[in-house]
Amino acid sequence: MSEFSEWFHNILEEAEIIDTRYPVKGMHVWLPQGFKIRKHTLEILKTILDKDHEEVMFPLLIPEDELAKEAIHVKGFEEEVYWVTHGGLTELNKKLALRPTSETAMYPMFSLWVRNHSDLPMRYYQVVNTFRYETKHTRPLIRVREITTFKEAHTVHSSAEETEEQVKEALRIYRQFFDSLGIPYTVSKRPEWDKFPGALYTMAFDTLLPDGKTLQIGTVHNLGQTFAKTFDITYETAEGNHEYVYQTCYGLSDRVIASLIGIHGDDSGLCLPPDVAPYHVVIVPIIFKKGGEVVIDFCKKLQEKLESELNLRVYFDDRDIRAGKKYYEWEMRGIPLRLEVGPRDIENHKIVTFRRESKEKEIIDYDDTTISKTVNNLLDNISTKMREKAWKSLEDHVHHVETLEEASTTISEDGGIVTFDWCGDQECGKEIEEKVNVDILGVQADDENGICINCGKKSKHITLIAKTY
Amino acid sequence: MSEFSEWFHNILEEAEIIDTRYPVKGMHVWLPQGFKIRKHTLEILKTILDKDHEEVMFPLLIPEDELAKEAIHVKGFEEEVYWVTHGGLTELNKKLALRPTSETAMYPMFSLWVRNHSDLPMRYYQVVNTFRYETKHTRPLIRVREITTFKEAHTVHSSAEETEEQVKEALRIYRQFFDSLGIPYTVSKRPEWDKFPGALYTMAFDTLLPDGKTLQIGTVHNLGQTFAKTFDITYETAEGNHEYVYQTCYGLSDRVIASLIGIHGDDSGLCLPPDVAPYHVVIVPIIFKKGGEVVIDFCKKLQEKLESELNLRVYFDDRDIRAGKKYYEWEMRGIPLRLEVGPRDIENHKIVTFRRESKEKEIIDYDDTTISKTVNNLLDNISTKMREKAWKSLEDHVHHVETLEEASTTISEDGGIVTFDWCGDQECGKEIEEKVNVDILGVQADDENGICINCGKKSKHITLIAKTY
Numbered sequence: 001m002s003e004f005s006e007w008f009h010n011i012l013e014e015a016e017i018i019d020t021r022y023p024v025k026g027m028h029v030w031l032p033q034g035f036k037i038r039k040h041t042l043e044i045l046k047t048i049l050d051k052d053h054e055e056v057m058f059p060l061l062i063p064e065d066e067l068a069k070e071a072i073h074v075k076g077f078e079e080e081v082y083w084v085t086h087g088g089l090t091e092l093n094k095k096l097a098l099r100p101t102s103e104t105a106m107y108p109m110f111s112l113w114v115r116n117h118s119d120l121p122m123r124y125y126q127v128v129n130t131f132r133y134e135t136k137h138t139r140p141l142i143r144v145r146e147i148t149t150f151k152e153a154h155t156v157h158s159s160a161e162e163t164e165e166q167v168k169e170a171l172r173i174y175r176q177f178f179d180s181l182g183i184p185y186t187v188s189k190r191p192e193w194d195k196f197p198g199a200l201y202t203m204a205f206d207t208l209l210p211d212g213k214t215l216q217i218g219t220v221h222n223l224g225q226t227f228a229k230t231f232d233i234t235y236e237t238a239e240g241n242h243e244y245v246y247q248t249c250y251g252l253s254d255r256v257i258a259s260l261i262g263i264h265g266d267d268s269g270l271c272l273p274p275d276v277a278p279y280h281v282v283i284v285p286i287i288f289k290k291g292g293e294v295v296i297d298f299c300k301k302l303q304e305k306l307e308s309e310l311n312l313r314v315y316f317d318d319r320d321i322r323a324g325k326k327y328y329e330w331e332m333r334g335i336p337l338r339l340e341v342g343p344r345d346i347e348n349h350k351i352v353t354f355r356r357e358s359k360e361k362e363i364i365d366y367d368d369t370t371i372s373k374t375v376n377n378l379l380d381n382i383s384t385k386m387r388e389k390a391w392k393s394l395e396d397h398v399h400h401v402e403t404l405e406e407a408s409t410t411i412s413e414d415g416g417i418v419t420f421d422w423c424g425d426q427e428c429g430k431e432i433e434e435k436v437n438v439d440i441l442g443v444q445a446d447d448e449n450g451i452c453i454n455c456g457k458k459s460k461h462i463t464l465i466a467k468t469y
Numbered sequence: 470m471s472e473f474s475e476w477f478h479n480i481l482e483e484a485e486i487i488d489t490r491y492p493v494k495g496m497h498v499w500l501p502q503g504f505k506i507r508k509h510t511l512e513i514l515k516t517i518l519d520k521d522h523e524e525v526m527f528p529l530l531i532p533e534d535e536l537a538k539e540a541i542h543v544k545g546f547e548e549e550v551y552w553v554t555h556g557g558l559t560e561l562n563k564k565l566a567l568r569p570t571s572e573t574a575m576y577p578m579f580s581l582w583v584r585n586h587s588d589l590p591m592r593y594y595q596v597v598n599t600f601r602y603e604t605k606h607t608r609p610l611i612r613v614r615e616i617t618t619f620k621e622a623h624t625v626h627s628s629a630e631e632t633e634e635q636v637k638e639a640l641r642i643y644r645q646f647f648d649s650l651g652i653p654y655t656v657s658k659r660p661e662w663d664k665f666p667g668a669l670y671t672m673a674f675d676t677l678l679p680d681g682k683t684l685q686i687g688t689v690h691n692l693g694q695t696f697a698k699t700f701d702i703t704y705e706t707a708e709g710n711h712e713y714v715y716q717t718c719y720g721l722s723d724r725v726i727a728s729l730i731g732i733h734g735d736d737s738g739l740c741l742p743p744d745v746a747p748y749h750v751v752i753v754p755i756i757f758k759k760g761g762e763v764v765i766d767f768c769k770k771l772q773e774k775l776e777s778e779l780n781l782r783v784y785f786d787d788r789d790i791r792a793g794k795k796y797y798e799w800e801m802r803g804i805p806l807r808l809e810v811g812p813r814d815i816e817n818h819k820i821v822t823f824r825r826e827s828k829e830k831e832i833i834d835y836d837d838t839t840i841s842k843t844v845n846n847l848l849d850n851i852s853t854k855m856r857e858k859a860w861k862s863l864e865d866h867v868h869h870v871e872t873l874e875e876a877s878t879t880i881s882e883d884g885g886i887v888t889f890d891w892c893g894d895q896e897c898g899k900e901i902e903e904k905v906n907v908d909i910l911g912v913q914a915d916d917e918n919g920i921c922i923n924c925g926k927k928s929k930h931i932t933l934i935a936k937t938y
Contacts, residue, residue, distance in 0.1 A: 021581060022574075023532050024565065029578055032523035032593075039524070054501035055508070059615050060529075060598060061551075063492050082530075083555040084567065087602030088548040096493065098553065105491075109498055112490060124501075129529060129598075133556030146528050 004211035008262060009140070015270050015333050017261065018140045026138035026145030033333060036278035038149060038257055042127060044180055044275060045151060045252070048173055053123040053153055058105045060128070061096040067104045070230040076197025077101075080133045098131035103198070103223075103249065106154055107231040114245060116236050117158055121166070125153035141258035142215065142469055152251045158235060163222050163246040167203060170220040170250040174205055177252075178217070182273050182387035183207055183259045184394035185217065186417060188442030188464050191429055196249075200224040206441050206466070208394050209262045212415015214441060214466040217259055220250040263390050264357075270334025271356050273386055274379040279315040281306060281375065282335045284326050286342030298346050302339070302371070309372040312379075331356060336382050337375070357382050357389075404453055407436045407465065417441070417466045421450030421459035428455045432465070439468045473680035477731060478609070484739050484802050486730065487609045495607035495614030502802060505747035507618060507726055511596060513649055513744060514620060514721070517642055522592040522622055527574045529597070530565040536573045539699040545666025546570075549601040567600035572667070572692075572718065575623055576700035583714055585705050586627055590635070594622035610727035611684065611938055621720045627704060632691050632715040636672060639689040639719040643674055646721075647686070651742045651856035652676055652728045653863035654686065655886060657911030657933050660898055665718075669693040675910050675935070677863050678731045681884015683910060683935040686728055689719040732859050733826075739803025740825050742855055743848040748784040750775060750844065751804045753795050755811030767815050771808070771840070778841040781848075800825060805851050806844070826851050826858075873922055876905045876934065886910070886935045890919030890928035897924045898932075907934045 012018045017034030030038060046055070061084060068074050082098040085091060099105055106124070114120065130150040134143055153170070157163050171187060178185050185205040195202040196219065205218035227233070228244040237243055264271040274280050283303055285295045296318060303316045315335070317326050323340070330338055340352040351366045355378070364374065397416025401407045407418045422429065422440070429440050432454045441464035450459035481487045486503030499507060515524070530553060537543050551567040554560060568574055575593070583591065599619040603612055622639070626632050640656060647654050654674040664671040665688065674687035696702070697713040706712055733740040743749045752772055754764045765787060772785045784804070786795050792809070799807055809821040820835045824847070833843065866885025870876045876887045891898060891909070898909050901923045910933040919928035 019578060019581075021578065022528055023535060023577060024528060024530055027528035027530060029528065030526035032525060035524050035526060038526075055504050056501060057499035057504060057617055059491055059493060059496035059498065059617075060600075061493055061496060061615065066492060079557040081557060082553050082565075084551050085554045086552040088550060088604075090602070096551075108492060109488060109490070112488075131529075133559070135557075146530065148526055148528075 002211050004209060004262070005139070007265070008258075011261065011265060011269055011332075012140055017257075017270075020140050024145070026134055026143070028140050028144065028146075028148075030148065033278055034257070037260070037272065037276050038254075040276040040278075041181065041256060041260070042149070042151075045177055046127075048177055049125050049153065053125045055126065056124050057126050057128065058099075058102055058109070060099055062099055062102075062105045064095040064097065066108055067097050070104065070198055070227060072226070073103065073198040080135075082131045082133055099128070100130055100132055101150070101251070102126070102128070102130075102152055103154070103227055107227050107233060110154075110156060110245075111231050111233045114156060114233055114235050117238055120156055120158045120235060120245065121162060122156040123153065123166075124155070125151060127151045139469075141254045141261075144254065147253050149254045149257070150251065151253070152249060154249045155247065156233065157246045157248075158237075158243070160224070160246055163224070163248050166248045167220050167222050170248065171203060174218045174220070174250070174252070178205065178207075178256075179387065180273075180275060181256070181260055182383065182390050183217070183256070183263060184387075184391040186214075186394075186398070186441065186444065186464055188444045190219075190442040191440050192426055193430075194440075194442070196221040198223060198226050200226070204442060206417075206464075206468075207259050207263065208397055208416060208466075209259070209469070212397070212467060213469055214417060215255055215259060215262075215469045217255045218250070218252045221248060223247040223249060263393075264386055265334070268359075269332030271386070272334035272336060273383055274336045275383065277334060277336050278313065279335050280312040280379060281337045281339060282315045282317055282326075282330045283339045283341065284317050284323055284330075286323055286340055286345075288343065291343035294346060295341055295343055299341050302341070305368075306372060306375060310376055312375070327354075337378055339375075353378060355382055357386050402453070404432065404435050407438075407453070411436060411438055411465070411467065415467065417464050419444065419462050419464055420453040421447060422461050422463040423452035423455055423457045423459045424461050425452075425455070425457075428452065428457075436465060438465045440465050441468070471680050473678060473731070474608070476734070477727075480730065480734060480738055480801075481609055486726075486739075489609050493614070495603055495612070497609050497613065497615075497617075499617065502747055503726070506729070506741065506745050509745040509747075510650065510725060510729070511618070511620075514646055515596075517646055518594050518622065522594045524595065525593045526595050526597065527568075527571055527578070529568055531568055531571075531574045533564040533566065535577055536566050539573065539667055539696060541695070542572065542667040549603065551600045551602055568597070569599055569601055570619070570720070571595070571597070571599075571621055572623070572696060576696050576702060579623075579625060579714075580700050580702045583625055583702055583704050586707055589625055589627045589704060589714065590631060591625040592622065592635075593624070594620060596620045608938075610723045610730075613723065616722050618723045618726070619720065620722070621718060623718045624716065625702065626715045626717075627706075627712070629693070629715055632693070632717050635717045636689050636691050639717065640672060643687045643689070643719070643721070647674065647676075647725075648856065649742075649744060650725070650729055651852065651859050652686070652725070652732060653856075653860040655683075655863075655867070655910065655913065655933055657913045659688075659911040660909050661895055662899070663909075663911070665690040667692060667695050669695070673911060675886075675933075675937075676728050676732065677866055677885060677935075678728070678938070681866070681936060682938050683886060684724055684728060684731075684938045686724045687719070687721045690717060692716040692718060732862075733855055734803070737828075738801030740855070741803035741805060742852055743805045744852065746803060746805050747782065748804050749781040749848060750806045750808060751784045751786055751795075751799045752808045752810065753786050753792055753799075755792055755809055755814075757812065760812035763815060764810055764812055768810050771810070774837075775841060775844060779845055781844070796823075806847055808844075822847065824851055826855050871922070873901065873904050876907075876922070880905060880907055880934070880936065884936065886933050888913065888931050888933055889922040890916060891930045891932040892921035892924055892926045892928045893930050894921075894924070894926075897921065897926075901934070905934060908937045909934050910937070 016031040019029040084096040190202040199221040338354040445462040452459040485500040488498040553565040659671040668690040807823040914931040921928040
């Protein structure tokens with residue numbers, strides 16, 4: 001187990017994010033603190049999506065014949081689908097799959113829903129649990145058998161151009177979402193052999209974890225008319241013709257939470273962006289023998305003020321334990337901002353602030369009329385710094401190389417991501433993966449003047465490679 | 470199919486609540502309008518629970534040996550559990566059940582979590598999908614094979630007294646929740662033969678649907694130490710002894726939404742309590758050839774005002790279709806309040822209000838500074854009237870009877886609920902159920918002076934019977 005892997009596993013337990021002791025391998029329990037982070041993360045995502053997507057919810061179980069309809073698709077999933085075969089003591093007539101993803105649950109219904117060109121575009125999403133019988137080594141939130149937080153959006157359009165636009169819009173949505181969490185990423189077009197089964201092409205977001213390996217955290221697929229033809233999804237045009245629709249889908253998973261934890265955390269534990277932390281602020285009273293009531297009273301009023309004026313989540317920690325123990329605990333849990341208030345602070349119109357992100361402690365002036373603004377600015381600043389720090393760390397680990405040897409050295413010494421010119425040919429790509437012992441993430445940009453790092457042919461692509469999860 | 474049953478099925482489709490055409494029997498799709506009602510209903514519930522419960526999320530799949538540990542419990546569910554037997558092309562070593570409810574998923578973990586008396590009480594809840602292989606006739610939201618909205622709370626205590634208190638607290642929580650939705654109910658203690666498998670006793674909420682049949686909409690179980698002993702959940706007392714814990718659990722399901730729809734609806738379609746309606750208010754502009762822009766502008770400002778000042782969900786329906794078509798649609802969808810604004814209204818400082826619940830149309834004075842208050846009062850009044858009307862309707866259909874014959878006549882002529890004295894004896898109760906062709910819902914109150922309606926023995930109980938779903 002790598003150092004990061006051990007850190008990650010320990011912090012999930014200590015910060016009460018996930019309990020991995022559930023008696024089915026690869027299936028875990030969300031603990032209260034983890035559930036809160038998950039909830040606030042979903043709130044941000046849903047606020048973005050709700051602007052022009054409708055939230056729906058489809059059944060978990062997919063009949064065998066529907067799943068099997070789209071041959072390329074089912075081929076991609078057949079080795080990892082869980083099957084329900086019995087209801088009570090009775091064997092079912094038709095096996096039911098636990099959804100690995102919901103195309104084959106949704107699209108037979110889309111075929112009923114789409115009638116006329118005026119019905120289009122349609123944009124739906126759902127947040128559900130999905131299942132993969134993973135045979136690789138499982139890891140909480142990263143490679144699991146029950147993905148408890150699978151956000152999948154599915155859109156339907158009347159033209160190929162519109163799906164191209166929707167892919168761009170989905171990339172914009174995911175950028176906005178990851179930016180709000182301070183998660184840095186690369187965006188690339190996955191190579192042919194790594195695209196979503198049934199898609200024309202797949203765009204992917206990858207982030208970099210502290211152990212130098214990349215993690216796929218979001219994908220956007222242009223499905224073209226593949227599924228429309230399989231599931232007979234047609235619409236009547238203005239001219240009265242019947243045409244197949246065009247589709248896209250895009251998804252995120254629990255890995256967003258894994259990234260939050262892995263990227264921002266440090267030796268003291270979690271470090272959470274304010275927007276998704278269980279609490280934005282924790283208030284710790286410093287109580288001596290005398291004047292305790294004044295401090296408690298002050299802190300309570302401060303809590304109410306921040307809650308009502310800024311709509312913040314504030315925890316007032318008045319437990320009867322040492323302040324140092326509280327500090328340790330809230331730092332480990334990653335609460336972005338701690339306010340400490342003692343009797344002398346109150347007398348002097350001061351309070352102490354502690355930023356989890358920089359570990360800076362500061363004595364600031366306390367003024368009843370401006371404290372909300374001050375706290376708000378602090379939290380904004382914390383979000384910005386965390387995002388900047390995370391981006392810098394990613395960028396520091398992206399290197400352009402000219403030779404395969406250089407690629408190997410860079411990857412083995414620095415980890416991270418290497419960019420290079422590649423001709424785009426599948427056989428050549430597979431050779432590169434083997435020689436450098438990495439995965440090609442995908443094509444990031446066009447480069448008309450490049451020379452392929454492997455075959456020496458004229459190259460059009462700047463491509464990314466990395467060790468991947 | 471009864472008249473109500475047909476109405477219910479039609480409105481689910483027409484108001485876009487649920488699509489029942491999904492190709493697995495008893496499993497349905499939540500459509501956008503239905504999903505919104507579900508979401509707002511859950512928001513109300515979670516706000517109440519979050520005060521002293523922690524939200525968590527356990528895996529869907531339960532290993533066969535855990536499910537089988539508690540013999541009485543598994544006996545209650547063995548005929549309706551779905552089994553996963555294969556992962557990919559491989560047969561699993563151990564079968565996995567789709568949770569029918571989560572005691573056997575949670576309590577092995579509780580056994581690890583509970584250590585010391587200071588850990589107690591613990592109060593957790595989750596909202597998840599659960600599964601029952603129903604062999605009876607299924608009905609959307611009422612009897613389904615995938616319960617998509619199963620809210621289950623599980624609490625752990627150090628004494629029997631505390632669980633008694635928690636049962637009372639759970640009843641209070643559910644009363645508050647149902648009251649906020651205007652759903653009337655009876656509360657009774659289920660007879661022995663109808664309690665939750667493994668519980669000491671079960672308290673149940675039943676409501677009455679328009680066809681005269683009752684629907685169980687919530688249950689609260691005192692589990693005593695049954696599961697604690699099975700799953701070895703113990704704690705260390707202050708004196709250093711190890712004792713088994715005491716537990717309760719309580720649950721709600723999709724049936725809450727079924728009740729909302731069934732109880733408040735009428736011949737025009739849905740009628741939704743403001744708090745859970747997709748929109749509190751819909752604004753319909755009345756546009757003639759002239760002055761259209763003024764009206765549109767006025768309506769937009771009104772929308773913004775109500776959204777920002779009252780935090781309401783407001784839909785401004787500026788579609789280019791006849792106003793009458795809009796009225797029909799929004800009435801059918803149950804939006805509580807409609808505001809109509811025409812050019813002459815604006816000139817005269819008037820607007821027209823239409824209450825879905827009473828179908829009253831009224832011309833009211835429009836004043837920029839008071840309109841928010843006026844709308845807020847209207848919505849409050851709508852909620853109150855809906856609750857009162859629903860309660861009156863329930864109370865009108867509860868009758869006390871003195872003889873079994875009277876019980877039969879009342880039930881067959883009026884439907885509804887009949888109360889009577891019963892000795893409490895199981896064999897006698899089963900006789901009553903058979904003679905009147907109904908189910909005993911449970912014991913509602915003590916009555917020291919009663920005489921059992923069936924056996925003539927001294928009776929201590931006022932009991933409820935009804936035709937049930």
